[in-house]
Amino acid sequence: MTVSASSQTQSTQALIGFDPQGEMPSNEVLLKMYTLMLTLRFWDERSLKLQRSGRISFCVTTKGEEATQVGTVAALRATDWVFPAYRQPGIPLWRGANLESLAHQIFGSAKDVSLGHQMPNHYSFHHLYYASVSSVIGTQIVHASGAALAAQAKGTDDVAVTYFGDGSTSANDFHSALTVAGAKKAPALFFCVNNHYAISLHVSQQTGAKYLADKGVGYGVKALRVDGNDVLAVYQTTLAMAERARRGEGPALLELVTYRLNPHSSSDDDARYRLKGEMDGWIDKDPIPRFEAFLLEKGVLSLPQVDALKIQVEADVLEATKIAQETPLPDWQTLIEGVYAEIPATLQADLDDLLAHEQGLSLPHPGAFPL
Secondary structure, three states: OOHHHOOOOOOOEEOOOOOOOOOOOOOHHHHHHHHHHHHHHHHHHHHHHHHHHOOOOOOOOOOOHHHHHHHHHHHOOOOOEEOOOOOOOOOOOOOHOHHHHHHHHHOOOOOOOOOOOOOOOOEEEHHHHOOOOOOOOOHHHHHHHHHHHHHHHOOOOEEEEEEEEHHHHOOHHHHHHHHHHHHHHEEEEEEEEOOOOOOEEEEHOOOOOOOHHHHHHHHOOOOEEEEEEHHHHHHHHHHHHHHHHOOOOOEEEEEOOOOOOOOOOOOOOHHHHOOOOOOOOHHHHHHHHHHHHHHHOOOOOOHHHHHHHHHHHHHHHHHHHHHOOOOOOOHHHHOOOOOOOOOOOHHHHHHHHHHHOOHHHOOOHHHHHOO
16 A cells, blocks of 8 residues: 655545555465454354343444454554554454453453453453553543654654544544644554444534544644455555654544444444444445455465354354353452552441442352353
8 A cells, every 4th residue: 555645634535445556464464364353253243142141241342343453453563552442352362362361351250450340342451552441432542642752752663543433533532632643743543433323423413524534634634534344455554654653754544434233332222323224235345255255366265264264263252251251250359459559448448348248249150141
């Protein structure tokens, strides 16, 4: 993918697609990308079943948006800080996290790195340069801008990246972050995952902008629109913009145009706001079969390999969630750990009172439910 380094304030309104003449990952990386996309799809299906059967309390799926995660992370360095929203579990998986660690988080088990302090799907992998997810809209955008300024001050050529939805472009933090990043030429990549809905509000109703990428123009930020369902287009554009940022040429706002094929979360009824038949055209653009067809055509993948991968990935997901479900829950004492350097007396008193009544408050462990 070759992207002109002309005026950084010039938005590209045309949707950027895959360039056959552009830079391509190796066959090994292509297979890793495909396998991770499959893994995310099976992870979604399993998570939703676990929530619907009462084994976990909540879940957020990424169905239809797999290419936005995999295409970006494959083009980044392992030391580039990532400040995610809640639909980017593919980033830590790419960088070495295993499915079991994600499963412990959604169950809030004793092996969860946050010991159940976070909602399900709010992953955190500090050692993988993946900051904790927050449900507060847009706060991560400011964090990425700050981390980019820190990299700049230290003289490294690392970039900081963040992901957010179309609705977040109307949040104050979006404007604050782009103002600073544009003025300071911070090495930051702002990935706006435009899945067309901010929960139930369609993008056309929450902004008067024709293209969300155009919102970067006024801040002096390079602005591009990318086919977010084309994993290779996402990869090539991310690679070009990351290299540009590393050269000191400033940040970029990439609008990754995609579509959310599932409800916003397990608590959402999307039938109440989607138009009948609206999803049909987007199902045809599903990024996984689209990438699969490309790999089959190029001989990188065979049909028997596809079948074997699907069986293996599904088995891996099932095994990870089974292990997490059978893992004990955190001890009550951990409720107040990791919050204060010195536990306030009032908080300790509350915990002591809770422990005194523990037997009366005990709940069945999730492992009591059959898989």
